[in-house]
Amino acid sequence: MEHVPPKFKSTGFNCPFCNAFAHQEWKSVFTDTTSYAFISEFELSQCVRCNSMSIWVRKKLAFPSYSIAPIAAVDMPDQIKAVFDEARAIVATSPKGAAALLRLAIQELCDSLLKTSGSNLNQAIGDLVKQGMPKKVQQALDLVRVIGNNAVHPGQIDFNDNNDIALKLFGLVNAIVNIMITQPKEIDDLYNVLPKIARESIEKRDVSK
Numbered sequence: 001m002e003h004v005p006p007k008f009k010s011t012g013f014n015c016p017f018c019n020a021f022a023h024q025e026w027k028s029v030f031t032d033t034t035s036y037a038f039i040s041e042f043e044l045s046q047c048v049r050c051n052s053m054s055i056w057v058r059k060k061l062a063f064p065s066y067s068i069a070p071i072a073a074v075d076m077p078d079q080i081k082a083v084f085d086e087a088r089a090i091v092a093t094s095p096k097g098a099a100a101l102l103r104l105a106i107q108e109l110c111d112s113l114l115k116t117s118g119s120n121l122n123q124a125i126g127d128l129v130k131q132g133m134p135k136k137v138q139q140a141l142d143l144v145r146v147i148g149n150n151a152v153h154p155g156q157i158d159f160n161d162n163n164d165i166a167l168k169l170f171g172l173v174n175a176i177v178n179i180m181i182t183q184p185k186e187i188d189d190l191y192n193v194l195p196k197i198a199r200e201s202i203e204k205r206d207v208s209k
Contacts, residue, residue: 003070003171008043008059016066017052024048068092068163069170073177075185080108084173095166096151102169103148106141106176113180121145137179140172 004013004021014021029042043056055063067088072081087101103121110124111117119127125141147169191199 005068006045006054006061006066008056008061014070015047015050015052016054016061016064017047018050019071020047020049022047022049027053069098069167070174073174073182075182076174076177077109077112077181080105080112080177083108084170088170091163091166091170095163098163098166099144099148099151099169101148102144102166102173103151105173106144106148109173109176109180110141134179137176140176144169144172144176 004010006013006016009026010024011026012021012023015024024045024047027044027046029044041058043059044053045056046053054061069088069091071088072084076084083101083105087098087105090101091098107121107124110121110128111119114124114127116124122145125138125145128141129135129138147165
């Protein structure tokens with residue numbers, strides 16, 4: 001499901017506490033006086049799943065601190081996740097910087113998949129294509145590569161109006177990890193449940209003659 005960042009007065013988004021997409025109940029804040037004066041600058045949203053309460057000040061989330069970008073995929077390698085999380089931390093204030101960091105993240109991901117280090121990213125993507133990487137993954141990698149490169153070159157891609165472009169890159173990186181790491185892992189785990197005799201029969205069938 002698509003990550004939905006917290007938004008003022010929205011009735012549903014990913015909770016900044018439990019990260020689940022959940023219904024939000026909004027509450028006004030009143031002073032502790034006999035008049036119960038309404039404090040217009042403050043609002044509270046409560047997650048119906050974890051019951052945690054977020055504090056909003058002047059229509060902006062004040063507590064807890066929260067990144068508007070989705071969290072890293074579960075199977076993302078630690079060294080890549082560290083770069084991904086650094087990009088998450090700055091995307092609201094520096095979408096260009098986040099895009100550049102995500103380019104670095106896929107550089108390290110490609111090195112991990114190829115079991116190399118310090119390779120040229122464009123060449124690394126080409127090498128993965130030669131190894132049978134799906135075309136859509138190649139396109140996702142090239143999107144992050146080119147946009148990440150252009151983020152540090154003024155005028156080529158406009159990040160100034162909003163950070164939608166940078167946010168979409170986070171989803172692409174997660175999708176790449178899902179296709180290249182999570183899905184093969186899940187298939188391997190399930191395949192190993194097959195009886196040994198069945199696996200041996202399949203291997204014999206597929207041996208080159």
